[in-house]
Amino acid sequence: MERSVIENKAATPLRRREPIHLLKELKAIFYLIPFLVPFTVFYLWPVIRGAWMSLHVWGIQGMQKYVALANYKKILENPDFYSYLWNSFYFVLLCAPTVLVLGLVLALIINQRIWVRTLIRSVFFLPYVLSVSVVSFIWLKLFDAKNGPVNAVLHALGMNADINWLTDHRFVWWAITIATDWWSVGFVMVLFLAGLQEIPTDHYEAAKIDGANAWQRFWSITLPGLSSVMKIQIFYQIINCLKLFGQVQIMTGGGPGDSTNTMIRYIYVTGFKKDMFGLAAAQSMIFCFIMLLIAVVQFKITDRKDG
């Protein structure tokens, strides 16, 4: 029943031409008000307020003085900003592709008739319901350099390397990526599974009759069939990776050195540790602008009818 409900939505376009009828308008808006109140106070207002704060020297005790764009100038002239921004994007480059590919692989496996399929699907999904603190604690200890199981396994496999996963800048991003992939891949898998089930089976049968092998069927039926989920997920994962905070806060504290300090952690430290709210608000504005740009690109791409 629910499937048919979803399909119905296309039939009801949002905009319709109706005469303005004030009472009707007010009545409809009345139903939106319970949502609009918290939305305005805790979302819209902070967005506007943030823009205003970014133009000031501001501390926890309040506004000190108006400085126009001085905060922005200060940020853009500071090399730290670029390295933290790069860290955030570096994590996107590592984590987004791996989680998408792994999620797709898991979905393809689960979509086959395999043993205890539901149980295995649950196992892959399970880490997603854990909080970032639990995930970070587990992996903090798994990656422990001296006694961690990860190094123990490497030893057992004959590798004589004591890898300092969390304190060596060559490995630390991989450690965080592995933890994050483990945590969130189940989510991606479920979406791809839903997408796979939408692809009509007779497409595969037709392709088989035409003599297409498994690899060709994957490229010409499965991937195009998943393209809409894929497009949404690419952008969702980019944004998600850019928001990285909990894992680095708990697992590395931004270290070694500053190598895992991300934009969100930069904003957090500037605002709450150094008590420079104005500067932190300006950093947030720049960061919001970057995310908005990404969102605009997403809309441009997903809106194209042929896609």
Add this chain to the structure above:
Amino acid sequence: MKKFALNIAAVLLALLFIFPLIWMFLTSLKPDGVNVYTLADWVKWSDLNTDNYVKVIRDSQILHWTWNSLVIGVLTTVISILLSSLAAFSFSKLPFRSRGIFYVLIVSGLLIPTEAILIPLYETALHLQLIDNIWAIVLPGLTNPIGILLLKQFMDGVPKDYIEAAQIDGSRSFRLWWSICVPLTRSAMVSVGIFFFILSWNNFLWPYLAITSEENMILSAGLPTFLSNNNMSLNLIMTASAIAAIPTILVFILLQRHIVQGVAMSGVKG
């Protein structure tokens, strides 16, 4: 043969995936000081006991934090489902001229994540004297537009005839919502609700900032204080993690179908 290899691969992958959780639970059941890293010690079943659980629960506020997480999770979920459903009803069943504008306004809430408005959000909460109060977590948790998007889809599936028939019988629109649309979209509301609950339960950064006293802390944000406590042994840290993980794992096992459905719905919509 190929099928067999696929099965083996799936099982091995699943074992690899569950290993961290098994390791966490086993470690939490080991006595203090045991070397849990060598295989021989790891599989010594005889020394498993629940002393660590007793110790963590006795020496920390972890049960209190669990309670806080639960209260906040339930409040956030119930209120936000009701608000989302009302708004979805308005968009779906009460044709009005300015709804395009309102819809765009609300959907724009998906663009900028809370993480990027931390500073002004904190300042707002400070002004409203909400800092260190559970409402500081509940109220901003009500602004997620995803519920509206999803529930609107399901409301659109409620046939127009039902609404019109009820209108002819003289029902007011509030009754149309409560007696027709809510029951017909109940399963969607449950799925979205569970999804909201998990989001709230696992919310980290904002509670970490907005709650300052140990007493009002929620589980996800309180947990890291275990690390700053240097004499915490590995066993106890894993015990604390296990205590934090058990409720969500239980919820997941019991309501699996709804959770997976909720995720599938929310993610495909973006």
